[in-house]
Amino acid sequence: MSTKQIHIEAPYKEEISSSFTSLKQGRRPGEWTQIQKVAFRVAFLYILFLCIPTYPRFYTHLFGLEFSKITYHDFQSVVAFWPPQIILIESEEGVFGLLNYINLILVFIGAVIGGGIWTILDKKSTQYRSLYYWIRVLARYRLAFGMVGWGLKKAFPMQMVYPTEGMLNTPFIDFAEKKLYWSHVGISFEYTVFLGFAEILPGLLLLHRKTSVLGAALAAVVTFNICIANHAYDAGVAVPAAYFAILGIFIAWYDLPNIWNLLVKEKDVLKPDRYNPVFTQKWQKTLVNTLKWTSIFLFVPVAAAMWAYGFFNGNNYNIPSTAGLAETKGLYQVTEFRLNNEVVPYSPTDSLRWQDAIFEDWSSLSYKTNRAAIADRMIGYSPLRVKNDKQNTTLNQVNTQDSDNLAKAKKNRDLGVTRWEVGGMAGERRYFFYKADTVNQVLYLQNKNKNHADETQVLHYSRPSTSRIILRGLNEFNDSIYVVLDKQAKKYPLVEGRQTHLQEFKEAGF
Secondary structure, eight states, X not given: XXXXXXXXXXXXXXXXXXXXXXXXXXXXXXXXXXXXHHHHHHHHHHHHXXXXXXXXXXXXXXHTOOGXXXXXXXXXXHHTOOOOOSSOOOOSSSOOGGGGGHHHHHHHHHHHHHHHHHHHHOOSOOOOHHHHHHHHHHHXXXXXXXXXXXXXXXXXXXXXXXXXXXXXXXXXGGBOHHHHHHHHHXXXXXXXXXXXXXXXXXXXXXXXXXXXXXXXXXXXXXXXXXXXXXXXXXXXXXXXXXXXXXXXXXXXXXXXXXXXXXXXXXXXXXXXXXXXOOOOSHHHHHHHHHHHHHHHHIIIXXXXXXXXXXXXXXXXTTSOOSBOSTTOOEEEEEEEEEXXXXXXXXXXXXXXXXXXXXXOSBSEEEEEOSOOOOOOOOOSSOHHHHHTOTTOOSSSOOOTTHHHHHHHTTSOGGGGOOHHHHTTBOSSEEEEEEEEETTTTEEEEEESSGGGTTXXXXXXXXXXXXXXXXXXXXXXXXXXXXXXXXXXXXXXXXXXXXXXXXXXXXXXXX
């Protein structure tokens, strides 16, 4: 009697071996170990609380939306909401070292306690494949929409925009680390757009189940890099970035063993045994598809269209939209300054005499004088933003939604567009919005700093030549001033260096 030898390929040997191991340990094939079940319970609760907005302001904003006045800011606040807020530590900068992560730690402790209670109450379940599937779905869409929302800010460059003339004439020592970093990135339009698509692409991959693992891995890498950069430059969004990285790692975790075996150990792997829910009723399929495609349509193409509309139609939340006096942009030397009809010579210690002046493309006039102002620290992840403490305006002076709120109230939005000009810089430059009466040649000025909003000026202007502007009138202290400004030709190493490198790349055929 002959016997036939049966050859079993390596991957199937491992599967059969795993099944025999389960039987030896008293478990049926597919049954989870006790450690796996406890770990899942903790992870399920942790990810669930991370994916659900837990602070009241989110819901008051969501249910208070006026769809006739909705903007890209409204979409952003819905898809890129903040991590859980249990303890709020107020500080000058809103950034407080490792205690940044106190809320993520507290939620994890709560998940451990909840997982322990769940373990005590549930003695019968042998695995949680269905729950594991749905929590990954929740995490996928939460991370996908968040990544797309973050990326659109850069794909249509509004977050990190080109430095203003005022910024280019501010000493580096007066920049907050975040402002210095953002201005260097903003110099390069192409690089800023690239960063945007580096965030959007993982988000789009996460929306499709078959590419979700790749999207999750890319999202984790990108957001972890953002987290490190935010710690290095004190930029303020390290916690949301770390929070997104955690979600990305969780989504990819299911496939990590197979990825490790394939790429590191160079072994053949079986197609993953994925759980997929079976919908037997037509209404179930209709409901799932409706929710899926409605949410994708609302939060991807519609949000992108609104960001594009804002960018191309003068609604950039970091750049004012009111045009300034034609052909005035630049740095001006104060050739002559009179106060109450008396000539005041240049002095770096004088608190009233202007040392220089700057006109922007838009209706902003700034000048340097030896008089300090309450500075906006340009906080990114501020406790005050979430807490909405309206009584305390000195710690977080400006909100990026201020321009939208003014526009919705049919007021000039430019008074709320100050963070890029004023925020993140110390020093002695004072920024004024001006309304120009070009017929009578009068400028009506108002200080753009919220803490000095009561400072107004009325100045008549004349332009004897294209390079000279003469201002005369009443300053913010009702003193009579007469100022002669002469335009200076100045080149900026930061701009020249970036443009030179870009030209070299183009000439090289890149």
